[in-house]
Amino acid sequence: MLGKGGKRKFDEHEDGLEGKIVSPSDGPSKVSYTLQRQTIFNISLMKLYNHRPLTEPSLQKTVLINNMLRRIQEELKQEGSLRPVFPASSQPADSLSDSYREAPAPLSHPASPSAHPCDLGSTTPLEACLTPASLLEDDDDTFCTSPAMPPAAPARVSPPALPPEKDSFSSALDEIEELCPTSTSTEATTVAATDSPKGDSSESSLQKPEGLQEGRPDDSKLMDSLPGNFEITTSTGFLTDLTLDDILFADIDTSMYDFDPCTSTSGTASKMAPVSADDLLKTLAPYSSQPVAPSQPFKMDLTELDHIMEVLVGS
Amino acid sequence: MLADIISTVEFNHTGELLATGDKGGRVVIFQREQESKNQVHRRGEYNVYSTFQSHEPEFDYLKSLEIEEKINKIRWLPQQNAAYFLLSTNDKTVKLWKVSERDKRPEGYNLKDEEGRLRDPATITTLRVPVLRPMDLMVEATPRRVFANAHTYHINSISVNSDYETYMSADDLRINLWNFEITNQSFNIVDIKPANMEELTEVITAAEFHPHHCNTFVYSSSKGTIRLCDMRASALCDRHTKFFEEPEDPSNRSFFSEIISSISDVKFSHSGRYIMTRDYLTVKVWDLNMENRPIETYQVHDYLRSKLCSLYENDCIFDKFECVWNGSDSVIMTGSYNNFFRMFDRNTKRDVTLEASRENSKPRAILKPRKVCVGGKRRKDEISVDSLDFSKKILHTAWHPSENIIAVAATNNLYIFQDKVN
Numbered sequence: 089m090l091g092k093g094g095k096r097k098f099d100e101h102e103d104g105l106e107g108k109i110v111s112p113s114d115g116p117s118k119v120s121y122t123l124q125r126q127t128i129f130n131i132s133l134m135k136l137y138n139h140r141p142l143t144e145p146s147l148q149k150t151v152l153i154n155n156m157l158r159r160i161q162e163e164l165k166q167e168g169s170l171r172p173v174f175p176a177s178s179q180p181a182d183s184l185s186d187s188y189r190e191a192p193a194p195l196s197h198p199a200s201p202s203a204h205p206c207d208l209g210s211t212t213p214l215e216a217c218l219t220p221a222s223l224l225e226d227d228d229d230t231f232c233t234s235p236a237m238p239p240a241a242p243a244r245v246s247p248p249a250l251p252p253e254k255d256s257f258s259s260a261l262d263e264i265e266e267l268c269p270t271s272t273s274t275e276a277t278t279v280a281a282t283d284s285p286k287g288d289s290s291e292s293s294l295q296k297p298e299g300l301q302e303g304r305p306d307d308s309k310l311m312d313s314l315p316g317n318f319e320i321t322t323s324t325g326f327l328t329d330l331t332l333d334d335i336l337f338a339d340i341d342t343s344m345y346d347f348d349p350c351t352s353t354s355g356t357a358s359k360m361a362p363v364s365a366d367d368l369l370k371t372l373a374p375y376s377s378q379p380v381a382p383s384q385p386f387k388m389d390l391t392e393l394d395h396i397m398e399v400l401v402g403s
Numbered sequence: 404m405l406a407d408i409i410s411t412v413e414f415n416h417t418g419e420l421l422a423t424g425d426k427g428g429r430v431v432i433f434q435r436e437q438e439s440k441n442q443v444h445r446r447g448e449y450n451v452y453s454t455f456q457s458h459e460p461e462f463d464y465l466k467s468l469e470i471e472e473k474i475n476k477i478r479w480l481p482q483q484n485a486a487y488f489l490l491s492t493n494d495k496t497v498k499l500w501k502v503s504e505r506d507k508r509p510e511g512y513n514l515k516d517e518e519g520r521l522r523d524p525a526t527i528t529t530l531r532v533p534v535l536r537p538m539d540l541m542v543e544a545t546p547r548r549v550f551a552n553a554h555t556y557h558i559n560s561i562s563v564n565s566d567y568e569t570y571m572s573a574d575d576l577r578i579n580l581w582n583f584e585i586t587n588q589s590f591n592i593v594d595i596k597p598a599n600m601e602e603l604t605e606v607i608t609a610a611e612f613h614p615h616h617c618n619t620f621v622y623s624s625s626k627g628t629i630r631l632c633d634m635r636a637s638a639l640c641d642r643h644t645k646f647f648e649e650p651e652d653p654s655n656r657s658f659f660s661e662i663i664s665s666i667s668d669v670k671f672s673h674s675g676r677y678i679m680t681r682d683y684l685t686v687k688v689w690d691l692n693m694e695n696r697p698i699e700t701y702q703v704h705d706y707l708r709s710k711l712c713s714l715y716e717n718d719c720i721f722d723k724f725e726c727v728w729n730g731s732d733s734v735i736m737t738g739s740y741n742n743f744f745r746m747f748d749r750n751t752k753r754d755v756t757l758e759a760s761r762e763n764s765k766p767r768a769i770l771k772p773r774k775v776c777v778g779g780k781r782r783k784d785e786i787s788v789d790s791l792d793f794s795k796k797i798l799h800t801a802w803h804p805s806e807n808i809i810a811v812a813a814t815n816n817l818y819i820f821q822d823k824v825n
Contacts, residue, residue, distance in 0.1 A: 147575040
């Protein structure tokens with residue numbers, strides 16, 4: 089699904105992946121695992137909230153998705169309780185952007201982890217990831233659960249609890265800027281200046297991510313507001329303290345949206361509809377007034393996200 | 404037309420009739436032609452016998468939600484007289500339909516003329532007895548009972564008891580027992596709703612009565628477990644008599660382990676000795692006497708195991724495939740994607756993949772086995788996993804109770820295949 093080149097092999101890490109149990113200490117595999125987990129988490133959230141059916145949603149589906157989210161949150165909570173200092177991103181955007189510029193080049197380069205979205209994890213832990221699920225699946229270590237984390241595991245790449253003094257939201261914006269210097273900087277600064285046409289929601293969404301990122305025992309916030317309105321629809325109840333814009337806002341890494349050659353040249357008309365960035369944009373597009381052009385990913389900008397948040401949360 | 408998507412298929416107890424229900428709330432019944440000595444090669448084909456609108460869309464004003472008219476299940480009652488009876492259900496309401504033939508009608512009423520208009524009494528000078536005269540065969544379906552307002556959640560199963568007096572309907576959290584004659588009340592025999600809905604982690608996915616023991620039934624769950632209950636033990640069968648669960652295979656664990664273990668269908672064998680369950684990737688046969696693991700496991704489309712995240716994202720992982728036994732319980736059948744369906748012979752351990760498609764299905768053409776290629780090299784006739792069409796799913800199939808005739812529903816087309824042996 090990642091282009092027609094030779095199959096990428098994750099050779100150098102394969103021995104760690106035998107039996108499909110990922111050892112938490114295995115660096116890049118752990119990253120991959122965390123990435124996968126975050127992707128699934130995001131997909132699950134979107135499933136619960138993007139769906140406005142005319143008929144009652146299936147209770148079975150809702151329960152299964154909720155169980156998935158709970159499991160992931162349990163894991164995050166466990167990791168959170170073990171977690172150590174979080175390294176400041178010493179390998180900043182440069183190598184990250186390098187790796188993305190490299191990627192469109194020979195995809196047949198098998199050993200290059202640079203083409204691998206896992207790399208996101210090493211420098212921008214978990215600010216990834218509306219990663220196309222299909223990309224993750226090409227990975228040899230198919231989605232796996234690690235058993236209970238041994239306490240010794242440094243778990244470097246757990247959810248973004250950046251040092252409190254750092255305003256992680258603006259640092260995320262910085263990173264985004266570095267990656268997409270042209271389109272995003274203006275928008276980023278616009279939003280940063282809270283000068284958005286959507287007024288309230290963007291302001292609140294600005295403040296909340298900061299509060300959120302401040303320390304991810306906000307996982308506990310998530311835990312508390314665990315689901316539930318099974319009775320009626322699933323539109324309310326899952327995350328009450330936190331609004332959705334925190335999660336979606338904080339986690340969007342537009343570097344993936346720039347990854348155009350990758351998603352567009354995945355020639356094989358795979359009928360499985362992999363979650364390409366395109367698809368994600370299209371999912372969100374109905375809520376926005378402008379058509380979303382895949383070639384300008386970040387046109388689907390922050391103000392439109394506000395609008396979407398309003399629709400999802402406010403209604 | 405979306406309304407034509409077939410949502411359930413069921414042969415009656417003799418195999419003479421085949422009923423289908425669709426997303427538009429319609430039921431279409433096919434009848435097998437009587438085999439005539441004149442036309443030996445027309446081996447009893449199925450023709451449309453009756454069509455009627457079983458359920459209409461409704462609106463739940465309290466929740467501001469539509470109630471779909473889609474027919475979730477049809478179950479036939481055994482035939483006791485000239486008429487046929489079946490149960491059909493949507494998400495909320497079960498209905499008992501009587502399907503009967505009329506080939507004669509009375510003529511010669513005294514007070515009404517042939518068009519049904521009242522005659523002027525002054526013109527009536529003689530008394531006559533109406534007589535029955537033949538007419539063109541008419542098949543009419545009439546709703547005889549409506550069993551409503553008993554389910555808060557969506558009905559996923561109905562099952563007629565072997566006593567032929569009662570039946571059960573199961574939704575996500577509860578199972579109710581009905582008497583055919585009584586529509587305004589039902590017994591609740593299973594209730595797994597937690598006091599606090601936030602604690603809900605498991606739902607009922609399917610339920611069925613034992614074919615011979617009218618006190619015994621099973622129900623399956625979204626966590627891959629099956630519970631067998633005995634109604635003689637207590638009125639509320641919340642405590643199971645037997646609990647079937649296979650321990651998880653640690654080497655196959657993934658984020659999606661729970662979801663793919665959710666059982667989408669459970670069926671007793673005709674003998675009553677086994678149950679068959681379908682989860683996302685496998686079909687399993689369980690011996691009622693062994694609770695800790697199935698006696699047989701068949702891989703339906705294991706090549707999907709590495710695609711689970713995409714299938715989760717596009718919701719395919721929630722597709723509910725059904726499974727069926729053949730008349731002698733020696734072969735089991737279930738559907739897959741790309742209009743493929745699979746049959747497993749329990750004795751020879753051979754399996755085959757077939758495709759229900761227009762191109763392959765000229766009358767009396769022999770179905771060619773298909774194969775999905777998972778490795779690198781694709782052979783000529785094989786299809787690669789990435790080329791599978793996931794919108795073409797075969798969820799509903801049925802097997803004639805005694806002969807090798809199968810009905811396969813592929814979206815909005817019904818395929819009937821017969822064994823060419825005789």
